[in-house]
Amino acid sequence: MKPRFALTALLAALALGPAVAQEKSAEAPPKVEDAANADITTAEDFFAKAAERYAQIQDYEGRISITTGKYAMTGTIAFKSPNLLRIDFTQPAGQVISYDGAVLAVYIPEYRAILQQQIGDKPGAASAKLATAEGLKTMRRSYFVAYESVPEPLPLAEGSAEKAVRLVLNRKSVAEGFKTIRLFVNPDSLIIRRMIGTALSGDEIAFDFEQVRTNIGIPAARFAYESPASANVYNNFLFKSEE
Secondary structure, three states: OHHHHHHHHHHHHHOOOOOOOOOOOOOOOOOHHHHHHHOOOOHHHHHHHHHHHHOOOOEEEEEEEEEEOOEEEEEEEEEEOOOEEEEEEEEOEEEEEEEOOOEEEEEEHHHOEEEEEEOOOOOOOHHHOOOOHHHHHHHHHHEEEEEOOOOOOEEOOOOOOOEEEEEEEEEOOOOOOOOEEEEEEOOOOOOEEEEEEEOOOOOEEEEEEEEEEEOOOOOHHHHOOOOOOOOEEEEOOOOOOOO
16 A cells, blocks of 8 residues: 555654745744854754754744655645644645644545554654754754765755755664655755655655745644544554553
């Protein structure tokens, strides 16, 4: 079941902290000369500055694209601190991921299936690992941080006019889901534009975040999800509940 496989991989990856980019909030982002050039000399320092920037983000909404192999997913993502998440997909159409702080739900319309997982306060769950300062702190504790090549911003991709500072994170222990993580950070806003995680198998999962607005006052009710009555519910699809 390809959709289920892709979503399970996505959820595992999201717990590591993919982020937002191209923000359009009223907040003034750090200036390039202040944030990117003044006192940042090491990759660890640059990463710490990004974490400080994330501490200012209470919520966000924007476009997300996830690509793994030939399989692509697109949709709208919303997050509210500390642990609310929702993704409404346009591709696959009608697919939804929702996390209300206790229960993770994945709706796959193709199979009329709801995958549910009671997460709550389970250690390592997704409760505080998404696009937050805490998420970046977790990554910093679990990975060695280095520049991919040089500290200066490079094109996001070959031929792209958009530039980003490129970081490479290598895991410190085999317990981490990704062997390496590549982060593409906007040098002006210190916000992650792209994240590419490489699994032990060598497979890559790429996340792109665009048209994002931050600190817009998203209500908690936005993250409540009512599943279709005709859907079949499958509980504990990630791990067995301890309840």
